[in-house]
Amino acid sequence: MEITYCPTCATSFKVTPDQLRLANGWVRCGRCTCVFEALANLMPPAVLSDTASLAAMLAEFDLSPTPSSSAALTFDSSVVPTARAHRGVWVFVSVMLLSLLMAQAAWMGRHMVFAQVPELRPALLALCESLACEVTWPQELDAVLIENSSFSEAPSGGYMVQLRLKNTERYPVATPALELSLLDLQDQVVLRRVFTPEELGLDDHLLPLREARAVVNFDLEAAASQRITGFRALVFYP
Template identity: 25%
Template sequence: MYAQCPDCLTVFSMDAETLAQARGHVVCGHCETEFDALASLSSQLPPEPFQQLPEHKSSGRPPQVESAVYRPRQESALAADSGTTPAAESEDFSHLVFSPRFARPAHQNRMRRWPWVLACLVLLLLLCAQLAWAKRDALVVDPTAGTLLRQACNSLGCRLPLVQDVQHLRLLARDVQAHPSVPGALLISATVRNDADFDQPWPVVVVTLSDVDGKHVAMRRLRPSEYLGDGFALQRGLPSGTSTALVLEVEDPGNKAVAFEFSFE
C-alpha cells in the first residue's frame, strides 16, 4: 500500500501494522509534516509521471465488509454446553501481519530460489560432462588436460578411454626368418614402444614385402586380435612408455621378396 504526503508530495510505502498503530496518522520523513495516510491510501501506483494520488473522501456511512476469511470459535458458548470453564487467556493473533507475496522479506525469496539454483548447477555440470565425453580424445591427447585427467583417474581408481595416435609408436627392432615349424611361412618379430604420454589401443600392423626393384609383392594387414592372444592385454591397450614384442606369422611369397617394411594404422 502507498500513501502521499500532501505538503511535499512524497509517496511512501505503507504496511497494515504501521497504519493500525498510528490510526492512519503518520509523519513525513522528508518534510516532517503530519498527515492522514488513509486519505490517499492506494494499493497500486498510477502510471508515472503523476503528481498526486487520488484522495478518498468520506461518504459519511462506514462501508460494510462482506468477504470474511476467518471467524474465531465461541469458547464461552462451547464451555457452557460442555459444562467446563474457558481458558483464562486465549491466543492473541493481533501481532500477526499478512503481507502480499511481493512484500515478503528478501531472505524468504532467497530461500525459495536456492532449489532452482541447485538444479541449474546440476544441469550445467551434466552439460560439461557431456561435452568432455564428446571431446575425450582431444582432452586425453592434450598435455595439460590429459595430465590432470590421468591424475584424477588415478585418485578415483578409474581408467581413461584409449586414444589412437600411431605417430608416437616407434619400431625398435624387427626380424624376418623362415618359420621353424610351418612350411611356406615366415616368422616376423618386432619390438614396438609407445612414446605417448597416454595408453593406446593396439595398432593394426601392416607388413609389406618388396622385390629387388622395390616393387610390392605382398602385403598383410594384421588386426590386434590376429597377433595378440591375450584378451586382457588387448582390452588394457599398449601402456605409455613401455615396449612390447610382436610375433607375426605370414605366408612366404617366395624368392621374389627380399625386403620388408612395417607400418601402423
C-alpha cells in the first residue's frame, strides 16, 4: 500500500500497485479533478513511517486512514495518451530545434570543418556543388605571420620581393594576398602593388605549422625607382 497526494489540493489517497498499473500511474483527483502522476507524488518513507503524522494528515482531509479511498481517486487511462502525446510533441520539437541549430552552426563553420576534418572534404565539396555554394580554406589572418620580407634590385634587372610566411595554426588556412607599398624619404607611398597568391607562386592554402617562401620580380619606371627608399609589406584577404 502506498500513499500519494494531489499536487494541486494536497489531498492524500491510498493506492496499491495493482491500481497504479491500471493507467501507468496517471490518476485524477476526486476532489479537484487534477490529473497527476501518482508515482511522482508518493509520500516520502519518513512520513509513512510516522503513524501519528500520517493519521493527522488524513484526518485533516477528512479521510479515515483505514477505509480505502479508491472512490475518491479515479484511475482514468484516457489521460495517459494525452499526457504522453504532449510530452512526445515537446520532445520532437526540442530535437528538431536542436538539429536545426547544429546544422546552422555546421553550415556557418563549414570552412573550418573543411580544414580540420579531411575525411569530410569530399562530402562538403559535393554538397556545396549541389547547393551552388562555396567551401574554401578558412581565412585566418591572425594565424599568418610574415617572418621575413625584403625588397631589392634583382640581379637580372628590375626589382625583386622576397617573402616568407608561416601558418601558426594546426590546420590549413587560406593563403593571403600581399600588399607591397614602396616609400620615399618622408615615408609617403610612391607606389602600391598587390600580389595574389598565384602571382607569388604559392598554393591557395598554407600547410599547418609550415612556412611558405615566395619571390616575385617586377619593373619600375625610372622616375619612381629614384624616389624609393623603403617599403612596407602586409598580408590581407581580398
